[in-house]
Amino acid sequence: xxxxxxxxxxxxxxxxxxxxxxxxxxxxxxxxxxxxxxxxxxxxxxxxxxxxxxxxxxxxxxxxxxxxxxxxxxxxxxxxxxxxxxxxxxxxxxxxxxxxx
Amino acid sequence: xxxxxxxxxxxxxxxxxxxxxxxxxxxxxxxxxxxxxxxxxxxxxxxxxxxxxxxxxxxxxxxxxxxxxxxxxxxxxxxxxxxxxxxxxxxxxxxxxxxxx
Numbered sequence: 165x166x167x168x169x170x171x172x173x174x175x176x177x178x179x180x181x182x183x184x185x186x187x188x189x190x191x192x193x194x195x196x197x198x199x200x201x202x203x204x205x206x207x208x209x210x211x212x213x214x215x216x217x218x219x220x221x222x223x224x225x226x227x228x229x230x231x232x233x234x235x236x237x238x239x240x241x242x243x244x245x246x247x248x249x250x251x252x253x254x255x256x257x258x259x260x261x262x263x264x265x
Numbered sequence: 266x267x268x269x270x271x272x273x274x275x276x277x278x279x280x281x282x283x284x285x286x287x288x289x290x291x292x293x294x295x296x297x298x299x300x301x302x303x304x305x306x307x308x309x310x311x312x313x314x315x316x317x318x319x320x321x322x323x324x325x326x327x328x329x330x331x332x333x334x335x336x337x338x339x340x341x342x343x344x345x346x347x348x349x350x351x352x353x354x355x356x357x358x359x360x361x362x363x364x365x366x
């Protein structure tokens with residue numbers, strides 16, 4: 165898990181990060197930002213592992229030799245980023261603000 | 266469609282852009298990069314409108330007042346970006362290269 169731990173250390177200090185969750189592909193939470201509740205982490209893990217599974221299928225449908233690496237969904241004020249690894253999903257929730265023009 | 270036309274003009278000249286498709290939320294193609302085949306455009310429109318619909322549901326499940334604005338999936342060497350508007354989806358397919366360290 166050391167590579168993932170390093171990633172988390174870097175993620176935690178990024179401005180605007182509101183939470184992170186590490187889960188397996190079945191959506192079971194392995195780690196979460198301590199200030200996140202278990203229930204909250206479970207919801208993000210389940211929803212994002214489900215969406216990632218569908219996205220992975222789309223990538224394969226478009227090109228069977230291809231593989232999903234990363235998924236990003238942006239809503240009005242927040243973004244959820246998912247790094248899709250062989251075994252784990254690293255999910256980061258952060259505030260989103262438009263780039264300065 | 267003028268705002269969308271302007272967006273397309275800017276998209277077309279971006280380095281690495283390999284295709285774009287504009288479709289409605291049902292996945293019907295309205296515009297495509299001329300060099301893309303209709304069949305290719307149809308596949309991207311159907312797959313990405315389906316995935317966007319699921320992503321929109323996830324955003325709503327996490328926060329009923331929220332709304333999906335943007336979706337990005339990255340595979341090994343390509344990215345598909347979807348701007349999710351009230352009526353249209355603007356889908357851009359581009360090559361992806363790691364940022365220079």
